[in-house]
Amino acid sequence: MAGWVDTREPVLASVIALARELADPVRLTALQLLSAEGPHTLSQLSDVLGVSAPRMGNHLARLRAAGLVTVQRTGRHAVYRAASADIGDVLAALARYAHADLRIRPRRPAAPGDVAHTCYDHAAGLLGVTIFSTLVARGALRPLDDGELALGADTSALAELGVDPATLDARRRKLATACLDRVHRLPHLGGVLGAEVLGALLAGGLVEGQEGGRGLTVTARGVARLPALLPGLTLPPGSTG
Amino acid sequence: MAGWVDTREPVLASVIALARELADPVRLTALQLLSAEGPHTLSQLSDVLGVSAPRMGNHLARLRAAGLVTVQRTGRHAVYRAASADIGDVLAALARYAHADLRIRPRRPAAPGDVAHTCYDHAAGLLGVTIFSTLVARGALRPLDDGELALGADTSALAELGVDPATLDARRRKLATACLDRVHRLPHLGGVLGAEVLGALLAGGLVEGQEGGRGLTVTARGVARLPALLPGLTLPPGSTG
DNA sequence: GTCATCATTCACGCTTCACTGAAGGGTGGT
DNA sequence: ACCACCCTTCAGTGAAGCGTGAATGATGAC
Numbered sequence: 001m002a003g004w005v006d007t008r009e010p011v012l013a014s015v016i017a018l019a020r021e022l023a024d025p026v027r028l029t030a031l032q033l034l035s036a037e038g039p040h041t042l043s044q045l046s047d048v049l050g051v052s053a054p055r056m057g058n059h060l061a062r063l064r065a066a067g068l069v070t071v072q073r074t075g076r077h078a079v080y081r082a083a084s085a086d087i088g089d090v091l092a093a094l095a096r097y098a099h100a101d102l103r104i105r106p107r108r109p110a111a112p113g114d115v116a117h118t119c120y121d122h123a124a125g126l127l128g129v130t131i132f133s134t135l136v137a138r139g140a141l142r143p144l145d146d147g148e149l150a151l152g153a154d155t156s157a158l159a160e161l162g163v164d165p166a167t168l169d170a171r172r173r174k175l176a177t178a179c180l181d182r183v184h185r186l187p188h189l190g191g192v193l194g195a196e197v198l199g200a201l202l203a204g205g206l207v208e209g210q211e212g213g214r215g216l217t218v219t220a221r222g223v224a225r226l227p228a229l230l231p232g233l234t235l236p237p238g239s240t241g
Numbered sequence: 242m243a244g245w246v247d248t249r250e251p252v253l254a255s256v257i258a259l260a261r262e263l264a265d266p267v268r269l270t271a272l273q274l275l276s277a278e279g280p281h282t283l284s285q286l287s288d289v290l291g292v293s294a295p296r297m298g299n300h301l302a303r304l305r306a307a308g309l310v311t312v313q314r315t316g317r318h319a320v321y322r323a324a325s326a327d328i329g330d331v332l333a334a335l336a337r338y339a340h341a342d343l344r345i346r347p348r349r350p351a352a353p354g355d356v357a358h359t360c361y362d363h364a365a366g367l368l369g370v371t372i373f374s375t376l377v378a379r380g381a382l383r384p385l386d387d388g389e390l391a392l393g394a395d396t397s398a399l400a401e402l403g404v405d406p407a408t409l410d411a412r413r414r415k416l417a418t419a420c421l422d423r424v425h426r427l428p429h430l431g432g433v434l435g436a437e438v439l440g441a442l443l444a445g446g447l448v449e450g451q452e453g454g455r456g457l458t459v460t461a462r463g464v465a466r467l468p469a470l471l472p473g474l475t476l477p478p479g480s481t482g
Numbered sequence: 483g484t485c486a487t488c489a490t491t492c493a494c495g496c497t498t499c500a501c502t503g504a505a506g507g508g509t510g511g512t
Numbered sequence: 513a514c515c516a517c518c519c520t521t522c523a524g525t526g527a528a529g530c531g532t533g534a535a536t537g538a539t540g541a542c
Contacts, residue, residue: 076489077488078488078489
C-alpha cells in the first residue's frame with residue numbers, strides 16, 4: 001500500500017495548505033486581527049502591522065486564494081474579513097500551545113505587565129485573555145461571525161465574577177469587544193462588559209491598580225480565588241507584587 | 242509604536258515556528274502518528290510513511306530542535322515520541338478545520354467508505370472519528386501522555402451507545418487504542434472498546450455491514466438517532482445506501 | 483478635468499529550504 | 513573479529529518563497 005504521505009489526499013493537502021498560510025508573521029497576525037477584531041481594509045492592515053501595501057496585498061491575495069479570507073470592494077476600499085469564524089479556534093489552539101511552550105522554557109523573565117495591566121478601562125495581559133476565554137468557553141459570551149460579541153444564554157460565569165448582566169448599558173458604547181492582546185496573541189475583553197468586569201475585580205479586592213501606571217497587581221485574595229473563577233489561569237510566582 | 246509584526250515577540254515567534262513545523266506533509270503526518278498512536282522508532286516511521294531514512298531523520302531532527310518530539314536511544318534504535326500531549330489538540334483543530342473546509346467545497350465526491358467502514362472489528366471513517374472525539378469530549382475516554390487510552394470518570398456516553406463498561410475484558414487485548422484514520426487525519430477508536438461499540442451499533446440496527454466487504458452502511462434508524470448520540474456527525478446525502 | 487488616494491500587478495534579486503546519494507559512527511548478533 | 517543493521521551527517525543541486533520598487537487601474541474629492 002502507498003505510504004501515508006500522499007499530498008493528493010484532500011484532507012492532508014488541506015491541512016498542509018492551512019499550516020503554510022499560518023507560517024508567516026504577516027499572514028498570521030492579519031488573520032488574528034481579522035478573526036478577533038472583525039473586518040479591516042488593506043490600508044488599515046498594512047498601517048497597523050507596519051508593512052508596505054504591496055507586501056500586505058500579496059499576503060492577502062494568498063489568504064484569499066486559500067479561502068481563509070474574503071474581500072468585498074466598496075468604492076476604492078477593499079474590506080477583508082475572515083472567511084469563517086472557525087479559524088479563530090485554530091489560531092487560539094496554536095497560540096495556547098505556544099504560550100504553554102514558553103512557560104516551560106521561557107526566553108525572558110515574565111514582566112509584571114504580562115500577568116495583568118489595563119487597556120483603557122479593562123483588563124489585558126494574561127488576566128484579560130483568561131477572562132475572555134473563560135466567558136466564551138462557559139457560554140456567557142458568544143462571538144458572532146463579524147467579530148462582534150453578544151451575551152450568551154448562560155451568564156452564570158459573569159455573575160461569579162460579580163457582574164450583573166442586567167445592569168449593562170450598551171447604548172453609548174459597544175457591549176463587548178474582542179481586543180487582540182499584543183503579547184499573548186489571544187483576544188481579551190473590552191467594551192462596557194470589560195470595564196464592568198475589571199470594576200468588579202477591583203471592588204472585590206482581587207486585583208488592584210498600581211499608582212500612576214497601567215499595571216495591575218493580583219492581591220493575595222486574588223491569588224486565592226481567581227484560579228477557581230478562571231480555570232487555566234496560572235499565576236507566575238511573584239505576581240502579587 | 243512598532244508594528245504588530247515583530248518576530249522578536251516570543252509568542253509570535255513561537256506560533257510561527259510551530260506552524261512552520263506543521264507545514265510539511267512528512268512532519269505533520271509523523272506528529273499525527275506519534276500523537277495518536279504513541280512512540281515509534283525512526284525506521285518504523287520512515288517505513289510507514291514511505292520516505293527515505295535520511296529524509297525522515299532530517300525532519301525528526303527539526304521537530305526535536307523545535308521541541309515537538311523527544312528521542313530516547315535504546316540500543317541501536319531511536320524511539321521518538323510526542324513531547325507534549327497538547328500537540329494533539331492543535332493537530333485536531335487543524336484537521337477539523339480542513340475537514341469542514343472540504344465539506345464546503347469538496348474536491349471529489351464522498352465515497353460511502355468515507356462515512357463508515359470497518360478497520361478489523363471496529364468502525365473507522367467519519368463514523369469512527371466522530372465516536373472517538375465524542376467519547377473524549379464527554380470524558381468517557383481519557384488519552385494518556387504515551388498514546389494509551391483509559392476509561393474516564395463519566396462513562397454515560399458509552400452507556401448511551403449501548404456499551405456497559407463493566408463488561409469490558411482488557412486482559413487479552415488493549416482496552417482502547419487511538420488508530421489514526423488515514424482519510425480524516427483524526428484518531429478513531431480501536432481495541433476491545435472499539436469492537437464493543439461497533440457491536441452495539443450493529444445490534445441496535447443503527448449501521449449494518451455490507452456483504453463481502455469492509456463497508457458499513459448507516460441505516461434509516463441510524464440516520465435518525467446517530468446525530469443525537471454523536472454531536473457533530475454530519476451524514477452526507479445518500480449515505481444510507 | 484485634474485489630482486490624490488487606494489489597491490493590485492509585474493519583474494527582479496535574494497534568501498531559504500528540501501531532497502538525493504554517499505559516507506561515517508555505534509550497536510547488537512554470530 | 514566480523515558482519516548486519518540502525519541512525520546520523522555531509523555536500524551539492526534544484527525549487528520555492530519573499531520583499532522591494534515602480535508601474536498600472538480604479539475610484540472619489542475638488
